[in-house]
Amino acid sequence: MSKIVTSVTVFNDAIGTRMSATYSEIDEATGRVISDNNRFDRVITDKDVKSAANGLIDYATESLPE
Numbered sequence: 001m002s003k004i005v006t007s008v009t010v011f012n013d014a015i016g017t018r019m020s021a022t023y024s025e026i027d028e029a030t031g032r033v034i035s036d037n038n039r040f041d042r043v044i045t046d047k048d049v050k051s052a053a054n055g056l057i058d059y060a061t062e063s064l065p066e
Contacts, residue, residue, distance in 0.1 A: 001034060002026050010044075010053040017044045017053050 002025070009020045020041045025034040044050045 002028050006037075010056055012054075012057065015043055017050050018042065019044055019053065 003023050004026060005021055005023045007022045011018055011020070018041060020039065022037055022039050024036045025038070026032070027034055044053055
């Protein structure tokens with residue numbers, strides 16, 4: 001069985017910089033989807049990852065339509 005990340009969201013809240021992600025579990029032998037749209041959340045504590053996440057938030061802010 002393999003797990004495949006299908007989406008990632010990064011955001012800031014009262015706790016800090018957070019990541020929310022969804023994933024699917026696939027049976028590698030048959031290609032059958034075992035479970036879909038599973039979700040997990042993490043507070044980002046690694047300094048380099050937090051910097052990269054905040055860089056994405058900054059880029060999104062700069063890309064807002066006028």
